[in-house]
Every structure is written in C-alpha cells, then in structure tokens.
Amino acid sequence: MAAAKCLRWGVRRAGTWLFPPPVCCPRRALHTQDDLKQASNDIPLDRLMISYCRSSGPGGQNVNKVNSKAEVRFHLATADWIAEPVRQKIAVRHKNKINRAGELIVTSESSRFQFRNLADCLQKIRDMITEASQTPKEPSREDAQTRRIRIENMNRERLRQKRINSAIKTSRRVDVD
DSSP: OHHHHHHHHHHHHHHHHHSOOOOSOGGGOOOSHHHHHHHTTSSOGGGSEEEEEOOOSSOTHHHHHOOOEEEEEEESTTOTTSOHHHHHHHHHHTGGGBOTTSEEEEEEOSSSSHHHHHHHHHHHHHHHHHHHHSOOOOOOHHHHHHHHHHHHHHHHHHHHHHHHHHHHHHHHOOOOO
C-alpha cells in the first residue's frame, strides 16, 4: 500500500516534467524534438547560424547556469530558398531585425529548453515568410467608393476648419494705417 502511494506520488511528480506546459500561442506549439525535425523540413538548417546564450528574466539559478535562449540568423539577400519578392517584403517589414551585415536575427527565450526555443525561432521565420508571401486583398467597388467618400468628407471638413481658423486670426489683427 505504501509502495503504491509512493509510486503514484512519483508518477505525479514526474508528470510535470514529462508533459509540456500549456501553450500560450497555438501557432508556435512545438514541444518535442520530433516536431522540431518535422518543422525544419522547409527551412534548410545548414544555411542558418544557430547560437544559444543565457536567457534573461526570472528563473532563479537556472537563468545563470543554462544557455536556453536561441538565436537564429541568416543572410537575407543570399537566402535563395526564399523567393525574391518575399525577401524584399521581409526586408521592409522586419528592418529592425536586420543588422548592418544584412543578417536577419530571430531570437526566442519563451521556454526553458533549447530545442523549444529553436523550434519557436523556426516557426517565427516560417510565419514571416507566409506573412510576406500573401498578396494583399483587392478592395471591392463598394469599399473603394466608401473610402473615396470618406476621404472627400475629411478633406471638406479640414478645409472648413481651416477657413474658420483663418477668420478667427484675421479678426484678431489690428489694422495699422
């Protein structure tokens, strides 16, 4: 009886390590190394420079001992596995993540495990590529017309306010003859 109780306690305690924590963002939910291998099929890992460093934030002594923050970088201009127009859109949208050497730097420190942070970095790169490869939606005739009417009304109101302010300022002037 005591052995069974001890076994249940051990399984319950080990279960916290065996099962992954709940995911904050389901799009970036990669928890195992198998998922990492499956996720990196479309991104050539040999062309990425992957490094690990110490993560910031709370965590006690673990933060000071373990290099869990993943940093993935690659030269965007020579990344031939990404189409040219997509590379240009990524360069415009994510210009703050590109250094002087032209490398796109993606970091992740959301987890305490290196492979989860690496999987998160790869997912971020994949999200950037899919976001940049989507074509903008063409507005319908009704949308274009309502937008044009709104712009005309805003310009009309702006000019009306400008005339009112001009009249107020001219009334303040003192005529010197």
